Amino acid sequence: MLYTILKYIHIVSAIVAVGVNITYPLWFSRARKKPEALVFTLRTVKFIDEWIAVPAYVLLFPSGWWLASLAGWSLTTPWILTSLVLYALLSIVGLGLFTPALKKQIAIAENPGPNTAEYQKISHLTTTISVALNFLVLVIIFLMVAKSAL
Secondary structure, eight states: OHHHHHHHHHHHHHHHHHHHHTTHHHHHHHHHHOGGGHHHHHHHHHHHIIIIIHHHHHHHHHHHHHHHHHHTOOTTSHHHHHHHHHHHHHHHHIIIIIHHHHHHHHHHHHTTOTTSHHHHHHHHHHHHHHHHHHHHHHHHHHHHHHGGGO
16 A cells, blocks of 8 residues: 555656646746746746745655665666666756756846847746756656566
8 A cells, every 4th residue: 555655646746747847848938928927927937846846856756766665676777777867867957957047037037138138048048958857857757657668
């Protein structure tokens, strides 16, 4: 029963984290088309990221580790180890690049505004990072689903 509960927590956490993150490029695209809603949209993405996506990603690690332990899988099993490396990369890029870039994007959107070259550059950066992070997550999900077939 514990395994089933942990698996449920792990899967729901993944759905929440990925479900939220996969929408960021769409939010950014829509915000570019509605300058009057830009700052609100960017602040909403930041709020959702900090209060929903990041906690869900954080929950994935201990629940996944515990699941692997209960199932008797070694963390050096190729699909698990690869997933852990990608998860670490995802965390480093997300917290080290995306979060600060989004904060900077919000600040620039507020002043001097979105019609500057500086804003366009940071906007492109946050969108690019967001797409790259989503790609990493989709690879991890594939590894989790395909696991023993690899």
